[in-house]
Amino acid sequence: MSGAPFVLDSTLAADGHFVGDLPLSTVLLMDDARFPWLIVVPRVAGMRDLIDLRRAQRQALLDEVDACAYALRALHAPLKLNVAALGNVVAQLHVHVIARHAGDAAWPKPVWGVGDREHYASVALTAEVARLRVALGLANAQ
Amino acid sequence: MSGAPFVLDSTLAADGHFVGDLPLSTVLLMDDARFPWLIVVPRVAGMRDLIDLRRAQRQALLDEVDACAYALRALHAPLKLNVAALGNVVAQLHVHVIARHAGDAAWPKPVWGVGDREHYASVALTAEVARLRVALGLANAQ
Numbered sequence: 001m002s003g004a005p006f007v008l009d010s011t012l013a014a015d016g017h018f019v020g021d022l023p024l025s026t027v028l029l030m031d032d033a034r035f036p037w038l039i040v041v042p043r044v045a046g047m048r049d050l051i052d053l054r055r056a057q058r059q060a061l062l063d064e065v066d067a068c069a070y071a072l073r074a075l076h077a078p079l080k081l082n083v084a085a086l087g088n089v090v091a092q093l094h095v096h097v098i099a100r101h102a103g104d105a106a107w108p109k110p111v112w113g114v115g116d117r118e119h120y121a122s123v124a125l126t127a128e129v130a131r132l133r134v135a136l137g138l139a140n141a142q
Numbered sequence: 143m144s145g146a147p148f149v150l151d152s153t154l155a156a157d158g159h160f161v162g163d164l165p166l167s168t169v170l171l172m173d174d175a176r177f178p179w180l181i182v183v184p185r186v187a188g189m190r191d192l193i194d195l196r197r198a199q200r201q202a203l204l205d206e207v208d209a210c211a212y213a214l215r216a217l218h219a220p221l222k223l224n225v226a227a228l229g230n231v232v233a234q235l236h237v238h239v240i241a242r243h244a245g246d247a248a249w250p251k252p253v254w255g256v257g258d259r260e261h262y263a264s265v266a267l268t269a270e271v272a273r274l275r276v277a278l279g280l281a282n283a284q
Binding site: 048049050051058059066070073080081082084085087088089091100107108110112113 | 249251254
């Protein structure tokens with residue numbers, strides 16, 4: 001890969017709201033109020049698949065994915081967590097962490113491509129990001 | 143969780159062909175010839191989400207998921223690897239590792255729920271399992 005600096009993919013940036021930066025990854029809240037849905041993007045340029053990361057980076061990413069899963073479990077008590085690195089549409093390596101409930105808008109199917117997105121209302125968005133920042137230990141940062 | 147021993151979920155067992163046992167996980171080849179598709183099932187009873195595993199087990203699982211990804215990349219040269227722990231239908235913790243190509247039967251959508259499965263022909267199945275066992279370093283085991 002080139003020595004170009006990391007730049008967050010424009011589609012991810014457009015689809016998500018910034019929650020915070022963990023040591024390796026930027027955490028976004030997907031702008032779809034139907035599902036508590038985080039996107040974890042390691043700030044490493046040129047990465048496409050998990051196995052493109054160096055081993056130490058992979059382990060760091062997984063620790064951060066785990067932290068997001070714990071945060072969603074604490075805030076939303078999901079029946080199931082979905083964790084997935086797909087990237088067929090957006091090539092930049094990113095990991096979805098989604099809290100699923102029986103009866104949610106896609107259950108039991110995966111969430112991708114199901115129905116129409118529901119944008120967060122401004123107040124709900126601000127509150128959710130604030131709760132996520134606390135749950136992720138980011139509340140006093142920035 | 144109870145002290146019950148690990149038993150492979152019956153749906154996973156029915157949907158997949160046994161490839162081999164890695165130290166922590168059983169590797170299955172999904173019986174769908176449209177996609178090179180492995181399912182990695184840690185042999186730990188009562189697990190549902192990745193964060194249910196102890197940290198050392200999580201790291202071991204991820205190393206084995208990586209090994210499956212490398213094997214699929216070596217054998218199938220995918221454009222993209224899809225790695226996902228969903229489990230909305232089958233609760234037992236399992237990780238999908240799928241080699242994706244532009245123009246495959248679901249591209250660029252996720253594979254779940256798309257179209258009808260194509261069962262492997264017997265000869266193709268035997269050959270694929272044998273190649274996977276070599277790629278996973280299991281060729282001389284059992």
